[in-house]
Amino acid sequence: MTTRALYCPQNRELDLSELSASDYRLIRSLRGRLHRGDRVLLCLEPVEPGQDELFVQESGGNCYAVHFDGDRAHLVSRESDEHKWQKEYWYRAAEDAGHSAQVQYSTRRGTVLDVAIHAAVRTGVELRRAHTNxxxxxxxxxxxxxxGWLSLWFADADHAPSWFHRIPSVGYNRISWDALPPRRAATxxxxxxVEPVKCTIRAFDRCPAGKRLHCGEFHPDLKPWRGVTVDQVAAMVPAGRAVALATSRGLVYVVPRESLDRYQELTGRTGLYVPGPDPHAAVPVPARQEGASPCLECKRCGQDLLLIRPGRELCERCHPTMRSDR
Structure with a gap:
């Protein structure tokens, strides 16, 4: 069950399972104050359409966001020590590299970046867990x-989540996050x-260019880029010295800038990753009228419309959905 919710007064998306201290206090402050029709806190992936309204209650010492319709509840939790120290690790690495960094940076698109690195390539580090699909x-x-941000997702060490290599992502070796690890401790x-490899039966099962037989020409072969620390990634990606490469199969890898240049020379493709819908996920397309274009941004403040409804052009903060009669 999803833990993603929309806090409508700020038109801001929250992960109820990994809240910062301030957001945890914010959600707990809503106990006993929300009524059906207020539309203050909404589930972003309700099981049934229209059953997205949440209220907040405590039970057994825990805090829950509960659906008004039905008894489904989301446990509201503070961020773990691991999450806190990972943010600090990326922040420190970026600052050590001479970049300006911020934690819990809010964009104008309803998302909050765990660590925002302001540099030639504005980079937002996402510390997400395997449950994120x-x-x-x-x-x-x-x-x-x-x-205007390039998202760089930091994966768990235990196993690769479903989004790994679908978007710009980096993993790390198993280390302890009980406290802030020393500099360069995370590999x-x-x-x-990217290495150029001649197209032979020994090098490739089939011709990467799609030819019937092995063509004998050189094609890009992706090899592990070893010996790089997370600290170096925090320095190189914002500086543009490491980039996100998208292969013809839709896989995305962080590579040295010169590897992208080599890939372009060998394939004639740009290879540069441009974010879009996950090509491997089945995303339902909402029905709309012929010739009508859905409004994706608030026409007043420019933020994303996290709730798409027919004829709606303003976000929840600029124009809250009308409350129902109590």
């Missing part, structure tokens, strides 16, 4: 892109380098 990750990445994984 590929469609949600692709959607968040696209929203950040529209706000980056999942990075690639």
């Amino acid at each position: 590929a469609r949600v990750a692709a959607d968040r990445t696209a929203k950040a892109h529209r706000a 980056a994984t999942g990075l690639k380098e």
